Amino acid sequence: MTVAADSLAERMRSIVGAGNVLSSPSDLLVYECDGFTIEKNKPDVVVFPNSTADIVAIVKACGELGVPFVPRGAGTSLAGGCLPVGGGVMIALTRMKRILEVNYRDRYAVIEPGVVNLWLTNHLKPQGFHFAPDPSSQGACTIGGNIATNSGGPHTLKYGVTVNHVLGVELVLPDGQVVRSGGPTEDNPGYDLTGVIVGSEGTFGVAAKAWVRITRNPEAYRTLLGVFETVDDATNTISDIIGAGIIPGALEMLDSLILEAVEAAFHFGFPLDAGAVLIMEVDGLDAGLDQDAERIVEIARKNKAREVRKANTEAERLLLWKSRKQAFGAVGRLAPSYCTQDGVVPRTKLPEVLRAIQRIGAKYNLRIANVFHAGDGNIHPILLFDERDAEQVKRVLAASNEILDECIRLGGSVTGEHGIGVEKIDFMPKLFAPEDLAMMMRLRSAFNPDDRCSPHKMLPTAGACIERSHAGRHAAM
Template identity: 70%
Template sequence: MSLSRDLIQRFQQIVGDEGVLYNPEELLVYECDGYVVEKKVPDVVLFPTCQQHVVDIVKTCNEFDVPFLPRGAGTSLAGGTLPVGGGVMITLTRMKQILEVNMRDRYAVVEPGLVNVHLTQHLAGSGYHYAPDPSSQGACTIGGNVATNSGGPHTLKYGVTVNHVLGVEAVLPDGSVVQLGGPVEGSPGYDLTGLFVGSEGTFGIATRVYVRITRDPVAYRTMLGVFETVHDATQAISNIVGAGIVPAALEMMDQGIVEALEAAFHFGFPLDAGAVLLIEVDGLEVAVNEEAQRIVNLCEQSGAREVRKANTAEERQLLWKCRKQAFGAIGRLSPSYCTQDGVVPRTKLPEILEFISESGKRHDIRIVNVFHAGDGNIHPILLFDERDKEQIERVLKSSDEILAKCLELGGSVTGEHGIGVEKIDFMSKLFEPDDLAVMADVRKAFNPMGRCSPQKMLPTAGACGMEHIEKDHPGRRAAM
């Protein structure tokens, strides 16, 4: 598709020359996001700075019958911002204001292009923060978090994005503006906010988000449980959660990851341990000590070799830095890697991890694990050398096998990265045709012409015009 000169001029009238990219060399960087397996260059990239711009752009797209989609920081790991079939990319990075912070009513109103961590930084010192903390929080936008219903380590206790979005003001695919929900909780009618969050841009474009702000915990305890085997570690996870304790975070790292992290950060991780658990509890000072002790006991009962405590704020920070930058450290193990994102019921963790290990052996691929253990969200990382085509095939086979096993165990093929274009083929395996039909009907209500974020989330016919560049080439993918 190539857009007419006339249309480009219309866009320039809306957002000014500064807000329009149409030179091929400036469009190239927009051909993919954090998911680099598939690529498609948009026909034009626009930078609106206010809601009215978005409305005018969307109406113009309808008038000229061209597809459009929103994009934030482009950190999606599933191709959520891939412009399938080309068209107009509406980049919201210039709409990044914090419009209101209401401490007493505990909400903030922000524009979609605001970087997640900038909200928490803005609130620093006030005793509040924005709870959802995906590992990409330093770069990803609130709008993108809304689209994918992002998670993060601390969502185990605090919930995912949908639990923190009180309302959304959005431009629907026909250009009308609606407000779903708002600062006041518990409005009657359908929970359209809940429907909108996680719709991956297929229901419209959020231009204003009402988010909940959360009180900072008074105290926290951060621990490192050291286990001989992965099996013991997963047993401890089940036991902790089974005992009714809700840690703020509960993360597992296996031997391979620990080895890479130790090389990168010199924390003093035990290199001979089969797995370590990073466990954090928070709350009132009197409560955290007792809870921490219970966790220590449960870990020991599950066969922990030892449970270390982070004694200082610096130690805690370093532990979290290790966890959040784990993927970067993988570069020390292998030239390329592919991260998967799957979910299983917590009690099935030992089973899936065993399966992953077997799958790795079967295909002669080294696989290491670091993941949000508390909610059963696994991230096996398959290591390979992208110059070896045959190895890449084995990686893809093993990946598919692992995801299929997640489904078999009653889980899902994505915990937090979303469906995007990457996992679209799995939707028909995950859902019955009737389930998908209901989803398609709901989408039709919001997006009857299908111009907004076409060919995302739900498998559809006629996905033409998309180039599966390097489809046989998983590339190196960072995650979370």
């Protein structure tokens, strides 16, 4: 920092007005972390632009003053992607929340980055359309944030992740230039910059606008609940369903610990003594669904399902999904704090990784609940603890790291949809060779040559480790 926080705030107020700047320590507290609460650091100033021009002016001022900046949506990400490492200006995009255009004939919408994911889907509902990426936080998270982290959700198995639904982005580069990549048409000549901007975790600039694909709603659903004695039986069912040529809209697994929490919260009627439960949903044209659903029941029975239930009404189906999407909230009943991990393994390695998680939980004396997107092999072990106990925090971190190491060993990845952020930087050299990281750094330097935009994120650099010095972690412990 070369500028005093006061004069920085003053400069920001001159751009966007006093009502769009926060700088008092108590106001800044909210912005010291996202959903990853183990590391915390307050920005010097939070500024709320209302237009692309505002963003340009903010970014240019940061350039003149030599101050880093970091874009932020709703702060629901789980890897510290919008942690203001080293302070500086946080550009909060939540006031740029207009849906600018919806074109049903050409199936796209143009939105500002602060539009909440679910608002767009609700807006499209009367015409029978939706925005396909549906992370569990969709009631709060912004589409700008979805673009930054390339968000997924339960329906990615069939419908893909955010990058498959973003056609173009208007990006304010760290030097204040505005560039537009892509747009409403497909196959634009040149490099697919939209494809790399999505998932760049805010390190390439600030997205000011996006063209997103809108998707027709499925005509109908068949939602089944399979109850299994063991996790192996459930995962074999998943492989067999997909092996039979059926791509379900969603395939979610819940283990016994999570069932306990969800049942206490929602009283759905989940069996508490089951080894695992699968929510299996096929969607699409009504005509083909019974055929698929019958085959799924057959496959589940063949894999020793104790019971296969069908959601008979829309209300039952919605309750089932509510139970799933709010499972994380229900975990609050089990422990005062929890840490969610986000590993990925090849689908067929699910039994192996779940056994490893059980072993690691026992080793560190931690309870670990599992609820996850089984169809894509994307696990979300939830480590239960009490953050007031420093010793427990240490065990949680060690156990998390061991789980992620196991994912790498099984041929997977350390993040399926939450991102690297600051949390997983140390894993990048385990997943990628120096040559791979060097090429990623070359790409970043084309967008963000001075590294003033979201510094010290995603890629490990010598400087990052020193400057971060895990101050937040120490504070949390």
